[in-house]
Amino acid sequence: MIESLASLLMVLVVLALGPYVVAVMDRLVATAPRGALASDVWLGPLSRAAWLLTQHANATEAPDWQAWRLAPALYLALAAVGLALVPWSPTLIATDLVTSVVLWGSVEALATVVIFLHGWSANAVLPLIGAYRYVALGLSYILISMFVLIGAALPAESLQLTQVVASQESLWNVVRQPLGLPLFLVVGLGLTFWGPLNLADSTDLAGGTAAEVSGPSRLVWECARAVMLVAFSGIAATAFLGGWLGPWLPGPVWVLLKTLFVLALLLWLGQWLPRVAPERCVTLMWIVLLPLSFVDLVWAGVLALWA
Amino acid sequence: MSLVTLLLLAAALIGIGLYGALSQQSFVMLMMGLELMLNGAMLAAVAFWAYSGAGAPQGQLLTIIVMAVMAIEMAMGFALVVAVFRGKQADTTEALSELKQ
């Protein structure tokens, strides 16, 4: 009972702190090699949030109000579900479902719906283009994600994330299935439409699905994206980097460190790669990455049979 | 939650789905009606599996098969709509029957 309460508390804390951590880390990653730290790196995200809370939410011509207001909250909710699936230790986990790997797959699929809804419901041209683009992206990465995750579940012979971690006792999946984590990182960039895969909220669409959003709902949307990044990093750390496993430190600290590592990697990729042209992105996903994910799955299957 | 309430819910879903499938003019909406009926059918299958099938695995299998059928139905449905649409530029059931005459 105490542990389930503690794990719920953990989810809430990450939910509250995640956006701030992501914002600060993004700034640190952006300025890292030069060392020239902007003065407001610590306070900047907070004052920006305060500004967004002060700003009024605008209207467009005849938007679908319910969907428009609900979409950011739903995306945040999906991110929270993702966070709840991350095991901090063998017992410290909010929802230890037998099929938690598949549930994470559903989170990815439903995210596509919610992001589409966010762009579609604004009833404006640029958000709509962003929404369509995201569907093309979402339908492309979802299969890659399925194959890679099934690959990670194979050695555990279970669809439960705690079992997946336990199966990495001898060897982490990142070593056992070398293709897995890189492919999964692509999925993560797609899921949060971050950096090179930011096709939905891109600069050439003046902000894409968020182009017409201001004030508190923009704040929720940005927070949801950040929390989704954290949730994804947590799942990636669990499925490929051995979750709570590690010497000397207690399990939850290891999970935290590994999550931050994956997060920093994603943010770094976001800073250093240009946005991939949508057509090229879809071609890449279906022609290169999808077969690679299949190779990953076959590799994992052969290893599981052989072991 | 009991077998009867679950079956009542399934019946309601099937009823609404039947109404949709019969009343909608557009192909795609018609397919939505069919999907809603299958939704009810799946719920009924799982309810029987849980309450009066003693957890026989065939109950779950049936649901999986229905899901596959839904995917097949949707894919074939869309392919037909595309084919018909290209040939006749029609996307409602009535437009199609008029063209046949």
Added chain:
Amino acid sequence: MEHSIFVDIAFLLLAVLAVVAGWRVFRTDSMVRASFFLLVSFIAVGAIMMLLAAEYLGVAMFFMMAVEMMVMALFMVMFMMNPAGLNPMMMVHQHRLSIIAGAVAFFILAAMALFSSFPADPLPAGLDPVRSLGHEMLGDSMLIFESAGIVLLATMIGVVVLSSHRGRYGAAEEGSVPPGLEPGGDPAGQPEKGESEGGHEHHHHHH
């Protein structure tokens, strides 16, 4: 099966959600909204399945239907005249008949549910539904499962044939070429032939 009052409350809420969302599918103006209402109905039923201990099926329902409804919504936009749902519209026929048919179906099925007696044979304790499903799928019912797989493969091929035997731009065997962007214009998106300086997509000037 023993369960707590919370399960009953959750079931009640989810059941109402499933029915209301299912009903809204056919009463909303926008096709995109309609497909997402259907998705909500599916998600509610999936959650009920999870309450019934069919964990895999419930979760599978989420992701299967999310993708399916997303595709559905896109097809709506492609084929419907009112994609954004800005304009109220009513696209129904044989309305009264349909209502009667729907109601009759409900009452017959409801009567069957209420008045027939089904054996009470709940899930045995210690059953692992996911494992049992897996063993069934790749054990006794392998033939059925594999047939479903073959049917899906056949569907994929059939879909490709149906939607593209005429090719993306005309009959495939005649060498399909995209139409021009203006009537009678040069094919769009094709490299210009025979011009060393390289043509672009939209030539007006032939040298």
Added chain:
Amino acid sequence: MAVSWLRQLAARSCVPVYPVWGEHDEALLATLVLSTQIELVDSPRHASVLLVVGEIPATLRDGLKHVHDQLPSPFAVVWFRGAPLIALNAPIHVDEADRLVDTLIRTHRELMLGQRDSASRLLPDEPPNPWEGLGDDGHGGEGMMGGTPYGRPMAMNMQDDLRDGLTLDSLTFRLGPFYPALPSGLCAEITLQGDVIQSWETRHGALPQRLAPVFYAARERPVPIAELELARARYHLVQLYRGLHLAGLERIARHALSLARQLSTASRLDGLRRQLVRSGIFHLAAMDGGQLDTEMAARLGGPAARAAGLDADLRMDDASYQRLGFRPQCRTDGTVRARWEQRLAEIDQSLQLARQAEPDGLHTANTEAVETPRGPWSAKPPQDASALLDQLLPGLEWDEAMTLIASLDSREVAETSGRANI
């Protein structure tokens, strides 16, 4: 006081500014982008302050009003070097560049702290086409789904043009004149199918730009080649900034701009070029398209023409440049990629020329014909070529189209430098 505490915090935030460029000002752009306290945003919905730079011509005033009204309250307008559009009771007006950043920050602060009221709307807040609910189901017309309930036809498959056998609803809308991904002033009526551009009609050309004063001086008297070439490199770096910003490479874009700001004969392009190549932008972004044919390239002139293989550069006719051994660099294929590579090569070349010319203080010899970074200026300055977009863009996806526009400099060059004091 929770609210005032929130407002205090909001007042300290980085100022989100939506700029409307009535005149081109490289130095100001660099100042604003590189300032840590200012954030230039891409959508008016994301801004707290609207900055209007220079005079807005009468034809674009309506466009400005639309942008103005899209800012969510509380917001304010700062007019820089131009008369305020409408008689407001206390317009914020700045003329000196070094006061601008402070004014923007102060304005935002005052807005947040409630010391300044939000600017009032200029246009009535009503749909451009009012709802006309008619017919059986209020759908606005006769029959099952006809009619024009919002004063415009329902999005329907009106066009015969089937690009892939599936008619998507075509969507016609107007973009500009102050859309950030387009040159300022460019306004177009666009029809999309999906995200493929079916037609693009330029309705208003881009505003003329004023080059650095040294180019105007070169038309009157010999000027130091080093100075001229540094100004040229600076111009290209600012173009590069715009392209990279659009491509989502914000940090390399800033690098380009800070290089432009501190440009001297000692500057090197290698670091920037290496970052660009490592980022993979030449392979990941849509850079294969956008080919110009010879006629279009000749019409555009300048780097775009040389990227398409035209060996034309007025610097070849200048005796001083000949002494430096100047030869124009060319690419052959004229694609978006070729144009960016051309620009990088020309920045390099300009820096090299500046380094060669500086020790002797070499001056230009020819004042009749000056090669501006935009194109040749002999009889008249380079003209607006926005109409080329009407031919180039149809058939491209949105992303390809925006990448193409960023690579293509089609603005007219103003005849005079305008402000004599700089």
